[in-house]
Amino acid sequence: MHIGKSIEISRRAFLRRSSQLAVAGAASSYALGLAGLSEAAAFSSAGGYKALVCVFLYGGNDHANLLIPFDDANYARYAAIRGRASDGGIGLSQSSLSSTVLRQPDSQTLTDNMRLALAPTMPRLAARFTEGRMAPLLNVGPLIVPLTKAQYESDNNSSYPRPAKLFSHNDQQSTWQSSAPEGSVTGWGGRMGDLALSSNRNTMFTAINASGNAVFLSGETALPYQVSSSGAVTINGLGRRVYGSSATSAAINSLMTTHHGHVFQQDHAQTVARSISYGDFVNDAIGGVSLSTDFDEGNSLAGQLKAVARLIGARGALGVNRQVFMVGMGGFDHHDGLIGSHEALLGALDHAMDAFYRATVELGVADQVTTFTASDFGRTLASNGDGSDHGWGSHHMILGGAVNGGRFYGRAPEISVEGNDQVGRGRLLPTTSVDEYSATLAKWFGVSASEMPGISPNIGRFAAPDLGFMQS
Incomplete structure (x- = not known):
């Protein structure tokens, strides 16, 4: 094909x-x-196969319990603001963090001599940090221009514009994925897909979503191909007898794929016909991929990432040299019930991302696949009782064999609710933009400097089009 x-x-x-x-x-x-x-x-597709995998954490991940200060001075500030879980607060205990402390190199000093630990349920990614395969990016979020707190509080929005509709779930999911609020029609993953189409023999499999519809993978020309954890999404009734009748199945197939004179009917029929054909093609291709990596079938995110790994394993049969994937995990809107629920989600994330990394090693493509997290927004450092509220900046993680790991990127925020890098109740004012994040990934993927504004439209306003967390 x-x-x-x-x-x-x-x-x-x-x-x-x-x-x-x-x-x-x-x-x-x-x-x-x-x-x-x-x-x-x-666009450069030199150097062989490459893939980017976005892990989107829906609901707004509580970054303050993802990366927690471990040194005594900053932990004391954290505990004073959040309260200890043992006393009814939402702060994790310092002792629980001893096995997930991230020991940065001696050459790196964080804000206020801070030392950070991952959540105690994330020992696998902590180990990947030590190996130099995982890098945290601190206080990243949507920005149009760099902003100080005084500029954010200024009435001069023309000189100091802010992203529209901050703190709104749908709008900030879209802004993270596309650089515009809800209603945007292309995302930066899809725009990279546009550039990568000519690198692939089978263009349909350039952008693949294993978690449902999202603007992230929509381009001007590239369209996301949707898969499930078990493989291609097929149309019920076309591959089996309907109500015990093969004639009924054949009739449904004919109705859905027959060409018509009307342009919309014709387009629909062609789309359905392609879907039927591609479904069999994809399932045949991944059927030849065997993985010994344990993904834990009860973990939904792990199931999605296993499907991605199998598709990457079938890259030769699928005819692709560059791919962008998206997977997702919900449940992060912790206005209440943060303690317990959040650690469980992070534990599932830790297992899934680590299993996927091990699968790329098994497939021999660990240096060619980069996984990264994103979310609606971070959350308030201050507690609202037994949860936290919508924020802005957040911390994220990049994992893969081509990652310059074992150190932190971006600027660690103060542990405070009224510092110069916060805009109320400990909401982080981002010090690194999503445009810088996406541009760094896009450069590794093969996007040239002249093409970068099409991927990251605000990148020209920032000093760091390459944050350095990817190997060149």
Whole structure:
């Protein structure tokens, strides 16, 4: 099976961009269309296969109980603000952190001489940090321009713009994934997919979502192909007898795939026909991939990542050289019940990400696959009783053989509810932007400097288009 050719991809991208911009005038849309074609040629797929895997934590992960201060002075501040769980607060005990302390190199000093530990249910990722395969990125969040606290509090929004609709779940999920609030139609994963299409023989499998619909993987031309934990999502009734009748199954197939004169009916029929064909193709391809890695079938995120690992194992059969994946995990909106529930979620995350990393080692692609976390937002350092409320900046993790791990990136925030890097109740004012995060990953993936504004639209306003956490 051969799906798509690079010249056809470029032609369709040109036509689509031109038609979308026609209202701006023929000359401008034509020029922008040509720019899109030259950008596609600049993308580098050299060095063999590469994949990015986004692990999205839905609900807004409580970053303050993901990475916890372990040194006495900063832990005392943390405990004073959050209260100890043993006394009804939401702070983890210092003693529980001794096995997950992340020992940064002597050359690195964090804010207020802070030492940080992962949650006690995350020993596997703590070990990956020690091995140099995992790197935490501190206080990252959506920004349009760099902001100080005074600028954030200023009325001069034209000089110091803030992302729209802060602290809203749907809008900030979209802003993290696309750089715009709810209603955005392309995400930075999909925009990387646009550039990578011509690197793949079978373009359908450039962007793959194992967790459901999300804007992150939608591009101008690249569209996410959805899979389940068991493989391709197939259409019920087409591969089996319906109500005991093979004739009924055949009739359903005919109704769904017959070509029509109406353009929308025709497009729907072609889409369904492709879905049927691709489903069998994908399942046949991954059927030849055997993994000995234990993923724990009761862990939903691990199941999704196992499906991703099998697809990566079938990359030759699928005809791909560059891929972007998305998986997801819910339950992180801890306005209450933080203690216990949150540690359990982080334990599942720890197991799933580590299993996936071990699977990439088994497949011989650990240096070619990079996994990273994202979430709606961080949360307040201050407790609301037995939980925390919506925040802004947060901490995230990058894992893989090509990661410059074993050290921290970004700036550690003060342990305070009124510091210069906070905007109320310990909500973090990000000191690293999502644009810097995405641009660093995109550079490793093969995106050139000239193409970077199309992936990370605000990157020109920040000093660090490459944060350094990926090997060159």
